[in-house]
Amino acid sequence: MTAGKLRRLRRGSQGLGLLLGLFGFTGIGMTHLIFPGLHCYACPLAVTVCPIGLLQNLIINGTVPLYLFGAVAAYGLVLGRGFCGWFCPFGTLNDLLSFRKARFFNALSPLKFMVLLGTVVAAWRFADTMFCKLCPAGGLEASLPYFGLGVAKLNTPFLVHMGTLGAVLVGMVLVSRFWCRYLCPMGALFSLFNRLSLFGLRLKAGKCAGCGVCARACPMGLKPHRQINNTDCIKCGECVGACAAGALEIGFFLPGKEGRVPVRALGVGARPHRVPADQ
Amino acid sequence: MGMRIAVVLVLGALAVVAGAQEFSLSPVEPEEVGDWSRVSRPFRLHPIKPLSADYQGPEFSTYLWGELALGRARYLLMLGISSTSAGLFVDQDRDRTLVTEELVSGGRGEGFYLWQAELTTEPAGGEPYPYRLRFLWPEGRGYVFLLGGAPRKGEFPSPAGRRTFVLVDADIDGTFGTEDDFFVVDTFLDDGGLYGGEGGHERFSREETFTIGDRSFRVTQVAPDGSSVTVEETEYVPPKLPLIPGHPAPNFSFREFTTGEELSLADFRGQVVLLDFWASWCNPCMEKLPSVLELYRRYHDQGFEIIGISLDVWEEDLRRTLEEHQIPWPQAFDGGGVEAEIADLYRVYAIPALFLLDREGNIRALDPGDEELDRLVAELLAEAPAPPPEEPEEVELELPELVPPAEPILELSPPARIGLLPGEESEVTVTLENTSQHLAEEVSLQLVDLPPGVTASSLELEELPGFSSRSLTLTLAAAPDLSPAEYEAKLMLSYHYCIGESCFKFTEEYPLVLAVGEAPAEVATPWNPWWLLVLLGAGLALAWLAWGRGASALSLVLLAVALLSLASGVYLGQARQAQLIGAVLCTSCVGIEEARHDQPHISPATQAALAGLSQPVELIIFSTPWCHACPYAKAMLVEFSRANPLIRFQEVNAEEELELARRHGVYRGGRLVVPAIFHPPSGRTVFGVEDLEARLLDLILGD
Known part of the structure; x- marks a missing residue:
């Protein structure tokens, strides 16, 4: 599949994500569906439930989240973080504002796990949806529309939302996929399934020349030929289109298929099996 | 008339025969008899102006009102509060109109205001008399403390000689002899004063019998204006023992809490003993504990012992505290809490309370401070085993503790x-x-x-x-x-x-x-396959080790587990729960406004506006159990209905009554918004809690 075709396909899929996120324009009310991404259920046009918002409410209510985690795990095992790259509207916003493909501190990427842990602990300890009060997606999708509708006012919580939204937007402009890389708790949840998801990248090791072009194309700052299907990989396929040698492919494969995970051979560190050293 | 005089004479004669004696009392300054005669009680003020009351004076930002009864006389009170000062107005001419001249004189201390007024009480069945009252307002509170008691002093001509008798209007109601009033009689001449404080051995309630020497008496009649009392002799009861320095500490027996050993105070004769009345729930006691432990460690070997009298209610509390802090001394515990028998014997009404006894079992100090206690223990240990009782120490009299009214919550x-x-x-x-x-x-x-x-x-x-x-x-x-x-x-x-x-x-x-013998009521344990989530977690952990076909198999197994978990959740109604959570916009939960947990107060202007309402107003408040802002909105409605009982409201759980909420249009942008207060006549709704007072007033009076 050519790079252009793959990108068009992804843009179409991201459009579908946005359509599902805003499906309330049809007049359909809130459904039982869990949104496979970060999308505020308080958005006036939302018809699906935000997994992170729901998670906090279930913790506060003391409910064992069978439905939520069942849905998230099912999503994760099928697409993994593919949802971040192909579906999530907030991810799409990240893409639209990504003017730089800076690698920028990949060491900070575990921060999102801290955000997820903090969200859970705060909900349990303070019996409050603390993350929602800081969530930039909530600021964009709920605070701003409700400000327009006259429900929200120019008060401290509104300004906090605008502050986090503004900061994250600036981050998105400066660092590609800033939110998805460093802070998104939903991304953190999906990343746990990346290794086992059916959708993913595959490296045809014999074809890889170790040129590193795929790394330059990766919006998450990864080296796909070395870190294939890494927990941070959003499976956007940019690397697939960039690889002139056709060493990478994207699609649905069994997770155990060759080329799905980097093979660590003794003595060569993290270098995948049969992939030459970087040129 | 002649008949009436005859009856009085006959009754008088009978009283004399029965040993009853009437003697007169006259007003006395509290300083002359003791600070215990200056009593206090909290007096609630309300933001609602009493009916027919009027105020013509300077403007304040907040007005708090109250009506004080002194006998049959009723005084209107108004506490005006502005950002920089506060003033108390008392309707001294009782015309229900407060004017600038009725501002009470007083001053401001650190964190409080104190005013003083001379009012007149009109006790039923007695002569009106002047009543000096002080008002203490802890800044920011909705009540003042009344400080008064109008003590009356006289001489009781007992067979053992004339004894000082003081009567106190402890409930500050302007009438003597009512339920909570007390009197103090100098039953022990050798104790160096009048002991009328809480727990004092010379203080008696209205119905209590007192003993002087070997004869006992009770008060049979109190003139409502406090001008006289009648006392008659009654059956002998043992006197209240002085629990003050220089007097022997009453003996008591107890079962030691940890060992179960039967002990009595007399067993400790020859040792310097500290009786420590405490409880694990008493913060000041726990704060004192490290210094007491240190004291024990330092002096125990020299003949110093502590007996803890725990006023805990539950054994577990005491046991846990003893273990946690490694408290080595014996403990008496009967589970009676503040009504524990030994506390009753020692008339302990507040803790911590410390009684330091010498080797002979005499009380030598009451509630000494840490340093003083250390010094006294060292001194008493150094004393010869049988020291003569010292002169009673000066006991500092304290103002009664001021405690605001409290209710169970x-x-x-x-x-x-x-x-x-x-x-x-x-x-x-x-x-x-x-x-x-x-x-x-x-x-x-x-x-x-x-x-x-x-x-x-x-x-x-x-x-x-x-x-x-x-x-x-x-x-x-x-x-x-x-x-x-x-x-x-x-x-x-x-x-x-x-x-x-x-x-x-x-x-x-x-x-x-x-x-x-009766089967317990069946409690159905809901089916909950939580272990599916454990399986998922374990599978994800295993994924880091899985390889090749193993990884593929694991992925498919986990997908099956995930679908099973999803199905279980749907079966347990969690999909519906998710939909409900998503369908309701809790304004404070998603950070659209700040959740408020304070008690709402409505301004005098709002109260005045609500007071003018003459038609009933019915409102509906829509809330959900997890809505953080809803309790505040509900409390605001309670304040509104207090200001005018014609305002009534009904609370609806928006989750359970989704259809009702839908019908009442509690929707914005296709979502149910809580808290929402719906006004049926106008069909208007206010959402959230931001600036709620003004918006609610507008909703009610708007049209």
């Missing part, structure tokens, strides 16, 4: 009857609800007075936030040989809460019947 709904089969366990689930905005702390629940052979678990919650509820389960077990019968037991609830610096502890009992 937790409501419990226990079952009246619990079925219990011998040899089996039974569970009792109760719901505990905090009906206030205050945080309930150290909440504990325990079954007490259980019959032998029945044991029960107890429960403790660190805190229960305002306007929240919690479901709690206690487990009971009956011994196999317990004979079937009905037993009476109690569920005991204990907690405390604080308003500002004042904290209040409550212990409440709920009676219930234990029906042994």
